[in-house]
Amino acid sequence: MRIKSIMMALSAAAALCAGVANAAVPGELIVNGGFEVGNYGQIGYAGHTVQGWTSTGYNFLFGDTNADHGGVGGSYGNLQLWGAGNGSANGLSASPAGGNFIAADGAFQIAPVSQTVNGLVAGQQYNLSFYWAGAQQYGFSGATTEQWKVSLGGQTISTAVKNNANHGFTGWQKETFTFTATGASEVLSFLAVGTPAGVPPFSLLDGVSMTSAVPEPQTWGMLGLGLGLVGFAARRRKAKAA
8 A cells, every 4th residue: 555655656656757747847938039010011110010020221021922922012012032932943932830931131121120028037048949041032133141030128149140152042940048137028030141232142031039047936836845845755655675
């Protein structure tokens, strides 16, 4: 009977620890980080919006298929990116996050794509992750470079510069940056930087996620309780064996 009780205690403790492991995953702080809620086209122009995000630059929301098939509308007419749908076998594809993505011109009417992040704790670190790539506007030719400058409040971290071939696509990669909050609410912004002007370099963005870099205090308490139960059960089993 005691063995059964010990096994039940161990099972309960293991379940509690598993629950703690899940609870240790901090809550998501970004609204619409996959850009799935929005209207295709130039953000902020002619009613084109992306929930949670603002922009005044030459920045666009695309779906996973219309970037090189039909394109989207903007203040200077239809805009597409080079891809298989318009004659370039460059491998243009949806990001690993899937669905919609942002494409921002890094050399023309430059302005960030921004969101105010709430629920921060001053002095606490946060991990920001996202997928990004480099592309080029359809109808133009020439090698380009693409980059993102990412800011949270007064802190800015830049990605590496991607070198992109004529009519090219660099492929997607994932970045993770760590920022330290200085207040309860701060502006998160992504600013595209590209060269040269006149052969539009576009920086692509998707799958933006921001979470606390450390567990919440209550999580540590739950973890201690779970480990204590495991230790108690182990001591009872050892005493019985003696």
